[in-house]
Amino acid sequence: MDELQAAILLVKMKYLDKWNKRRREMAKKYKSEIRNPKSEIILPGEVEYAKHVYHLFVVRSEKRDELKNYLEKRGIQTAIHYPKPIHRQPSFKYLGYKEGDFPVSEMLSREVLSLPMFPELENEEIGYICKEVNRFITEK
Secondary structure, eight states: OOHHHHHHHHHHHTTHHHHHHHHHHHHHHHHHHOOOTTOOEEOOOOOTTOOOOOSSEEEEETTHHHHHHHHHHTTOOOBOSOOSOGGGSGGGGGGTOOTTSSHHHHHHHHHEEEEOOOTTOOHHHHHHHHHHHHHHHHHO
């Protein structure tokens, strides 16, 4: 890290606790407002011994691509942060792993979708996202 990056990070560090608190509030809102009677969408969980800061809000759905397209048509940008499992990454090709060697990892890479998550996201926007996710669940 050079001096310029260090200076920028020093300024940002002042806000880290505030940003983490806000992301936790946002995650709580997502979890309370997404209605999921058919378990179509798996929401992120937490464990008792750790405090999740929700750098990303990653959900899982067997209909991930449909959900992504549905939300994008409604002005909601999503992302697929983990499109390829680690063992299928070019840097690990020399290890000789093939499709099917890690079926759970491969399944997860087909199902994960990140919903919007950044501290400036307004509660009304989260409400809209949840409403559209709920609409997708009931329509599909």
